[in-house]
Amino acid sequence: MSLPAPTPADAATAPARAGRRGLRATAGAYVALTKPRIIELLLVTTLPTMVVARRGLPPLWLMAATLAGGALAAGGANAMNMVADRDIDRLMKRTEKRPLVTGAMTPRAALVFALALEVAAFVELWLAVNVLSALLAVSATLFYVFVYTLWLKRRSAQNIVIGGAAGAVPVLVGWAAVTNRLALAPLVLxxxxxxxxxxxxxxxxxxxxDDYEAAGVPMMPVVTTIERTASEIIAYTAALVV
Known part of the structure; x- marks a missing residue:
C-alpha cells in the first residue's frame, strides 16, 4: 500500500513544524548543559539544611528564592564545566552525547549562557535572599570551575577529594539563607x-x-588498582560513619 502524497497544506506547515522541532532541540541542549540531575542532588542538601537552621519550615518565598538561585548557580557551573571539558568529553562514551560534543551549540554560546546563569544567580540571591548566600554560591562555582575542573581534574588522583568541596557548599548557602551567618552546625554538615x-x-x-583512562583523567581507579580504590572507599565510608 502506497503512502498518500503530501497535500499543499502539509507543505505549507512543514517549515513551522521543523522550526518547532529545532527550537525544542535547542532548548533541550541548553537544559542538558546545566546537568539537571546534579542540580537536583545539590538542592536536596540545601532544603533540609534550611529547615534545620529555621528549626521548622522556612517561609515558602525564601525556600523558592534560595532554591532558584542555587539552581542557577549550579547550572552555570555545570555549563562552564562542559565548556572546559569538551575535548575529553568526546573521548568518553558516557559523555559523547553532550551538547558541545554533538555540535548542538558552540562553545561561545555555551559560555555566554553559563556566565548569564551565574550573574542571574548572584543578583537573585543578593536581592531576594542575602548577600552572604550569593557570595557562597558564586564561590562554589569559582572553586568548581577553576580549582577542580581546570586544575585538579586532569592532574591529580586526589581531584575529587579536594574538588568535592564545591558540592558541599549548598548546605552553607541554605543555612546562610535562613540565618544570614554561618555557624558550627552547617560546617559539620x-x-x-x-x-x-x-x-x-x-x-x-x-x-x-575505561572512559577515564581513554580521556587521560587520573581518577583513582585509573592510576591505581581497583582493590586499592575499594580500600579507599571503605576508609572514607568508615570515617563518615564515625
Missing part, C-alpha cells in the same frame, strides 16, 4: 558531604574506568 563525595565518585569511576 559541610564536612559530612565533603567526606561522602570521594567514595561516591570513586564508585562511579570504577564503573567508567
Amino acid at each position: 559541610f564536612a559530612i558531604i565533603f567526606i561522602w563525595t570521594p567514595p561516591h565518585f570513586w564508585a562511579l569511576a570504577i564503573r567508567y574506568r
Whole structure:
C-alpha cells in the first residue's frame, strides 16, 4: 500500500513544524548543559539544611528564592564545566552525547549562557535572599570551575577529594539563607558531604574506568588498582560513619 502524497497544506506547515522541532532541540541542549540531575542532588542538601537552621519550615518565598538561585548557580557551573571539558568529553562514551560534543551549540554560546546563569544567580540571591548566600554560591562555582575542573581534574588522583568541596557548599548557602551567618552546625554538615563525595565518585569511576583512562583523567581507579580504590572507599565510608 502506497503512502498518500503530501497535500499543499502539509507543505505549507512543514517549515513551522521543523522550526518547532529545532527550537525544542535547542532548548533541550541548553537544559542538558546545566546537568539537571546534579542540580537536583545539590538542592536536596540545601532544603533540609534550611529547615534545620529555621528549626521548622522556612517561609515558602525564601525556600523558592534560595532554591532558584542555587539552581542557577549550579547550572552555570555545570555549563562552564562542559565548556572546559569538551575535548575529553568526546573521548568518553558516557559523555559523547553532550551538547558541545554533538555540535548542538558552540562553545561561545555555551559560555555566554553559563556566565548569564551565574550573574542571574548572584543578583537573585543578593536581592531576594542575602548577600552572604550569593557570595557562597558564586564561590562554589569559582572553586568548581577553576580549582577542580581546570586544575585538579586532569592532574591529580586526589581531584575529587579536594574538588568535592564545591558540592558541599549548598548546605552553607541554605543555612546562610535562613540565618544570614554561618555557624558550627552547617560546617559539620559541610564536612559530612565533603567526606561522602570521594567514595561516591570513586564508585562511579570504577564503573567508567575505561572512559577515564581513554580521556587521560587520573581518577583513582585509573592510576591505581581497583582493590586499592575499594580500600579507599571503605576508609572514607568508615570515617563518615564515625
